[in-house]
Amino acid sequence: MTNRKGKIDFLQGNDAIVEGAILAGCRFFAGYPITPSSEIMESMAARLPLIGGVFVQMEDELGSIAAAIGASLTGVKAMTATSGPGFSLMQENIGLAIMCEVPVVIVNVMRGGPSTGLPTKASQADIMQARWGHHGDGEIIALAPWSVQECLDLTIKAFNLAEEYRTPVIVLSDAILAHLREVVRVPDPEEIVIVERKRPEVPPEEFLPFKANESLVPPMATLGKGYKIHYTGLSHDERGYPTDDPENYKKLIERITAKIRNNVEKIASWDMKYIEDAEMILISYGSSARAVLQACINARKQGHKVGFLRLITIWPFTEELIKKISENVSKILVLEQNTGQVLHLVKEAIGNRAKIYFYSKLGGEPFTPHEILEQIRRILK
Amino acid sequence: MKVSPIRKYLREERLPTIFCPGCGLGIIMNATLTAIDQLKIDINKIVMVSGIGCSGRIPGYIKVDSLHTTHGRAIAYATGIKLANPELNVIVFTGDGDTGAIGIGHFIHAARRNIDIKVICVNNLNYALTGGQFSPTTPKGAWTYTSPYGNIEGFFDLCELAVAAGASYVARWTVREVYNLINSMKKALKKKGFCFIEVVSPCPTNFGRRNKMETSQKIINFFKEREIKVKDAKGLSREELRGKLIIGEFVDRELPEFTETYNELILVSQKKFKEPEKPGLAWIELEIRY
Numbered sequence: 001m002t003n004r005k006g007k008i009d010f011l012q013g014n015d016a017i018v019e020g021a022i023l024a025g026c027r028f029f030a031g032y033p034i035t036p037s038s039e040i041m042e043s044m045a046a047r048l049p050l051i052g053g054v055f056v057q058m059e060d061e062l063g064s065i066a067a068a069i070g071a072s073l074t075g076v077k078a079m080t081a082t083s084g085p086g087f088s089l090m091q092e093n094i095g096l097a098i099m100c101e102v103p104v105v106i107v108n109v110m111r112g113g114p115s116t117g118l119p120t121k122a123s124q125a126d127i128m129q130a131r132w133g134h135h136g137d138g139e140i141i142a143l144a145p146w147s148v149q150e151c152l153d154l155t156i157k158a159f160n161l162a163e164e165y166r167t168p169v170i171v172l173s174d175a176i177l178a179h180l181r182e183v184v185r186v187p188d189p190e191e192i193v194i195v196e197r198k199r200p201e202v203p204p205e206e207f208l209p210f211k212a213n214e215s216l217v218p219p220m221a222t223l224g225k226g227y228k229i230h231y232t233g234l235s236h237d238e239r240g241y242p243t244d245d246p247e248n249y250k251k252l253i254e255r256i257t258a259k260i261r262n263n264v265e266k267i268a269s270w271d272m273k274y275i276e277d278a279e280m281i282l283i284s285y286g287s288s289a290r291a292v293l294q295a296c297i298n299a300r301k302q303g304h305k306v307g308f309l310r311l312i313t314i315w316p317f318t319e320e321l322i323k324k325i326s327e328n329v330s331k332i333l334v335l336e337q338n339t340g341q342v343l344h345l346v347k348e349a350i351g352n353r354a355k356i357y358f359y360s361k362l363g364g365e366p367f368t369p370h371e372i373l374e375q376i377r378r379i380l381k
Numbered sequence: 382m383k384v385s386p387i388r389k390y391l392r393e394e395r396l397p398t399i400f401c402p403g404c405g406l407g408i409i410m411n412a413t414l415t416a417i418d419q420l421k422i423d424i425n426k427i428v429m430v431s432g433i434g435c436s437g438r439i440p441g442y443i444k445v446d447s448l449h450t451t452h453g454r455a456i457a458y459a460t461g462i463k464l465a466n467p468e469l470n471v472i473v474f475t476g477d478g479d480t481g482a483i484g485i486g487h488f489i490h491a492a493r494r495n496i497d498i499k500v501i502c503v504n505n506l507n508y509a510l511t512g513g514q515f516s517p518t519t520p521k522g523a524w525t526y527t528s529p530y531g532n533i534e535g536f537f538d539l540c541e542l543a544v545a546a547g548a549s550y551v552a553r554w555t556v557r558e559v560y561n562l563i564n565s566m567k568k569a570l571k572k573k574g575f576c577f578i579e580v581v582s583p584c585p586t587n588f589g590r591r592n593k594m595e596t597s598q599k600i601i602n603f604f605k606e607r608e609i610k611v612k613d614a615k616g617l618s619r620e621e622l623r624g625k626l627i628i629g630e631f632v633d634r635e636l637p638e639f640t641e642t643y644n645e646l647i648l649v650s651q652k653k654f655k656e657p658e659k660p661g662l663a664w665i666e667l668e669i670r671y
Contacts, residue, residue: 233449
């Protein structure tokens with residue numbers, strides 16, 4: 001730590017996301033104002049011109065995501081940021097980015113919904129929208145930071161994953177993290193690993209834009225370089241040409257889902273504490289996990305053998321990990337600020353192997369360690 | 382045998398097209414490629430973007446970098462492409478549904494920014510690929526599957542919208558005026574700014590058949606009977622223009638272009654910046670005009 005360069009700063013989550021994005025190489029931002037994500041856009045408007053990047057305020061969120069995808073096709077790392085209502089509007093074009101395999105980062109600062117809901121207060125209710133919001137099949141990658149530092153770190157990771165897997169990646173922040181100010185270490189650019197998309201290694205006449213090797217991720221040509229690629233949201237063959245051939249469609253969908261599903265272990269990350277002797281495990285993620293960890297520590301002080309698992313990668317869901325940790329515990333408590341979304345995934349992974357409890361808090365106020373401790377004691381009684 | 386100069390631009394392995402016999406899309410594709418060929422624009426630096434509908438299929442037949450995007454969003458995708466790489470010539474093909482209905486926001490906002498994108502809007506007077514429903518440009522009284530008692534809605538004049546929003550160049554032709562269309566396209570391709578060319582085009586399969594104009598020729602005659610030049614339409618009252626199809630150049634003007642102004646903004650942000658003496662930034666006048 002002492003050898004490392006970088007600088008210490010005191011930032012809110014929204015600004016940390018901007019720091020992370022710029023460090024990751026983001027040079028294009030398109031957005032539309034929405035609470036509680038607007039600071040990301042404001043900060044981008046000020047910062048990007050200074051480094052020769054492009055900021056554009058679009059006419060709506062449909063346009064924002066479309067412009068970001070368009071920019072990415074020119075070889076630029078591009079991003080947009082929004083909150084629930086805007087995230088809903090982006091879904092159709094997120095589907096296009098999945099289908100055409102375009103790297104793009106979407107920050108969704110979660111607030112209470114449905115509809116206008118609680119614009120200034122937090123929720124964790126867009127977990128399923130992040131995965132299933134677009135129509136049709138397809139996989140997605142979604143990361144959930146729990147601190148301002150992680151807002152920065154995971155935004156860098158989001159860009160790297162987007163480039164590596166040629167896919168949209170969603171950062172699921174929330175209204176608490178957005179405006180929470182914490183000490184952050186902004187790393188020096190030299191310390192960071194940056195992943196760039198694979199480029200074609202053959203001349204245009206030999207290049208098949210949607211033919212992948214065993215990685216299942218095809219190299220990506222840049223617009224204007226003579227490759228003359230046709231991108232379409234229609235089912236397409238390896239040349240990129242539309243076709244409704246059933247076999248071809250099956251092959252395409254299987255590949256774009258497998259390129260992520262087959263790499264769950266590589267993509268997924270989590271934070272685990274006090275698991276070894278645990279009789280009950282608390283599963284949480286995002287800003288909620290902060291109070292959960294404190295409650296876990298307090299419970300252990302009182303002699304309860306409680307473990308802590310925080311999901312950092314929400315999608316793809318780490319089913320194997322959940323199965324594994326449930327082998328030695330009889331009880332699992334899922335905590336989230338919604339009416340039960342990750343809960344469903346945990347249930348599916350665990351089946352009858354452990355008893356699953358759920359504690360939620362709606363209304364935008366954060367969990368307190370005290371109320372969680374009460375739940376733990378009630379369950380263990 | 383003489384080979385057409387535009388043949389080299391086609392993805393021949395994809396032919397024949399899905400276009401119906403008598404459709405105007407082939408003429409429009411031909412006119413676009415002829416303009417590109419005559420201007421000798423580097424095809425490697427052209428990106429064609431389209432939305433959804435019959436017109437959305439055009440870029441897929443041309444050997445060029447191209448995007449066939451979502452319904453109505455082509456201009457928004459094009460905005461991202463042009464801003465991220467202003468060296469590219471970005472041509473958008475849209476239809477009357479894309480431009481006049483689901484994507485009208487992107488259309489007028491791109492015109493407001495005056496971003497250097499060339500939009501070719503194929504107005505075939507109905508939603509054709511979905512089987513023939515009325516669109517925002519369907520003539521009043523026309524029969525479509527969703528106006529089975531005659532269309533009672535008013536229509537958008539897309540060219541007037543583009544002019545009002547601030548486009549650099551706006552023209553309307555029917556597929557009848559191929560040479561005018563090619564010339565307009567050449568003007569647009571050379572111009573720096575948002576250019577909008579509406580091409581009124583026959584759809585015999587859906588619009589025509591249901592309105593007693595079952596051949597392309599009959600629809601083109603219908604256009605011909607109603608055409609009036611922009612200059613002849615000037616000064617005529619709304620009543621006098623009822624049922625007329627105004628063709629020609631609506632506007633051809635020099636206005637600041639968005640990517641160029643954005644590059645100035647980059648320089649300003651990087652401290653080639655004078656303290657403003659009046660409200661607003663010194664390099665851009667504070668302007669209000671309604």
